[in-house]
Each structure stands twice: as structure tokens, then as C-alpha cells.
Amino acid sequence: MPELPEVETIRRGLEKRIINKQIKKVHVLCEKSFIGNAKYIQKQNIVNIDRRGKMLLIKLNNDMYMMIHLRMTGQLIYEGSDKFAAGHPDDNFYTKMPSRHTRVYFEFSDGTNLFFNDQRKFGFVKVVDELGLQEDKFLQKLAKEPWDITAEEFHQNLQRHQNQCIKASILDQSVIAGVGNIYADEALFMSKIFPGTITKKLDTVATKTLLHNIQIIMQRSIDSGGSTMKDYRKSDGSKGNYLEKFAQVFRKENQPCPVCQSLIQKTRIAGRGTHFCSHCQPQDR
DNA sequence: CTAGGATCCTGTCAGC
DNA sequence: TGCTGACAGGATCCTA
Numbered sequence A: 001m002p003e004l005p006e007v008e009t010i011r012r013g014l015e016k017r018i019i020n021k022q023i024k025k026v027h028v029l030c031e032k033s034f035i036g037n038a039k040y041i042q043k044q045n046i047v048n049i050d051r052r053g054k055m056l057l058i059k060l061n062n063d064m065y066m067m068i069h070l071r072m073t074g075q076l077i078y079e080g081s082d083k084f085a086a087g088h089p090d091d092n093f094y095t096k097m098p099s100r101h102t103r104v105y106f107e108f109s110d111g112t113n114l115f116f117n118d119q120r121k122f123g124f125v126k127v128v129d130e131l132g133l134q135e136d137k138f139l140q141k142l143a144k145e146p147w148d149i150t151a152e153e154f155h156q157n158l159q160r161h162q163n164q165c166i167k168a169s170i171l172d173q174s175v176i177a178g179v180g181n182i183y184a185d186e187a188l189f190m191s192k193i194f195p196g197t198i199t200k201k202l203d204t205v206a207t208k209t210l211l212h213n214i215q216i217i218m219q220r221s222i223d224s225g226g227s228t229m230k231d232y233r234k235s236d237g238s239k240g241n242y243l244e245k246f247a248q249v250f251r252k253e254n255q256p257c258p259v260c261q262s263l264i265q266k267t268r269i270a271g272r273g274t275h276f277c278s279h280c281q282p283q284d285r
Numbered sequence B: 001c002t003a004g005g006a007t008c009c010t011g012t013c014a015g016c
Numbered sequence C: 001t002g003c004t005g006a007c008a009g010g011a012t013c014c015t016a
Helices: A004-018 A130-134 A137-141 A151-161 A166-171 A181-190 A204-223 A242-246
Strands: A023-028 A046-052 A055-060 A065-069 A074-079 A083-087 A102-108 A113-118 A124-128 A265-269 A272-276
Touching (some): A004 A046, A004 A055, A004 A074, A004 A083, A004 A204, A065 A074, A065 A130, A151 A166, A151 A204, A166 A181, A166 A204, A166 A272, A181 A272
Antiparallel strands (some): A023 A102, A046 A055, A055 A065, A065 A124, A102 A113
């Protein structure tokens, strides 16, 4: 999915466009994608939009909340006076809404619409009250944001998984919030740590560097609008994936490492496709 | 308790 | 062309 920077990009984009708008009607096209009762949010106004890790939290004026998680292929597209699309990048960014991947959409009283699309149906929109939000299992386990956690806390959290490889550990949302497959590979590359390194082998200096690089990479991505900007075009004008430009190693297998020119390798670690430079991120540490 | 693998679901792509 | 298996920017459940 969309990782923390993409969800933050969505949060900022929606904050500018749908605050104070009234939800006239909720259209549920796929039951699995909508949890809770739509009647609690219909006729309500959007008060604010928050984010915890990769979870979007939309508050309504009756103190109900919509929790939105995009998982692997979720995206949100707003069509109003302009079009704002972010999340999983695919042709939906350019096609007519609702599309075959639209699972839920919100019709606002001013005639504009917000579409929740999700090819694989892993994501969801969930309606909860204050208590439901407090008791949510995911949010309860979720660690602090990359900018709020201290190097000591991060190192301590990592020690709960000392025999697991470091890549699996930083993907664990109870260790640090918001890291996903792209930023895990990118941060480990930047930190010169082999993704398969057993977590307990990393000393406090190494984990401090890793945290610092996670912060840098995510901030850089947020500053440029997430890695999934709708309007990104290559210099020749063709549709381009921002990721191609942003990433140093992610999906760059068999291309030269930007630091040492060795070819980037792709393998499978922690059940996920993993990209690294065998020269810059040596296995034996 | 942890670690690793299967699983949810749809679509695309490489290789026969 | 048609089939098959692998894989995908995530998280949970199950097993040992």
C-alpha cells in the first residue's frame, strides 16, 4: 500500500478539500470494504482529518469516526472543482469514476464525490464511535510516529524481535508506525544495513542511524507529495511513476547502485520482495 | 512468548 | 492464443 508518506499526502489533500462538507449519501458497492453502519455518517459534516501510521481518521460532527486503511491497493480520489488522487497508483487516476475498482464512495451535498477504490479488497472504511476508536486493536498496538519515537524507544522495541531479520522488524507496526516495503528497503540501503541482518546484531549506533534515515526518507517523500502523485509526468510528457525517480533501490533490480555502481539485487526476505546492494549492504555484520 | 508461513482478493506478467 | 504460477507499496491468523 500506500505507506505513511502517501497517507499523509492524502490527509493533506483532503484537509484542503472536504473539511465542513456534508456527506449526503454513502454508496457501498462492496460490502466487504465497508464495516459498520452508514447511517451514522450520513447527513454529518466532516470536522477534521487525522492520521496514525497508515490509518486515516476522519472525524464527523456527531463524534463518529471513519477509519480508512488502504492496505495494498487502496486509493482515494476526490472529484470536485479539481481532481485529487493519491494512494495505489494505477489507471484509476486517469479514468472515469466510479470505476470497476470503486468499493465505496461518498456523495457530498455540494455534488462533489470522494471515491475509495481498492483492487484487492484488503483495505476498508470502518465507522466507529469514540470508544470503538479507543478499543481498536490495530491502533492500540501501533507504535509512535517516526518523528515522535526516540532512538532509545526504537531500539527497545526492536529488541522484542531480536531473532527476526531487521527488515521484518521495521515492517512491524508495533515497532515503528508507518514503514512499508518501499521505505524499509530505502532506509536500510541508506543505512548500509543488509535487510536480512538479525535484529540483535545491530547496536544502538546502527539503530539510531536507521531511525534517522527512516525520518529523512519519509520527510523527503512527504515534501514531494508522496511517491504516487497523480500528475507526475516524465520529461518527455509520458505518464511516469514518481517512484522511479525517488527510489534508490526499490524496483531497481539489475540497475547500477547510485553509490558504487554494483547491480542492485532482488531477493525475498520476510516474505516480501527485497532490494539491496550487496556491496553497500554487506551480509556479514 | 516469538518466528515463519498461509491467507484474504484481483490483476498482470513471464514462461511454456 | 491459452494456461499456469509467481508476485504484488499490508496486516492478521495459525502453527510449531
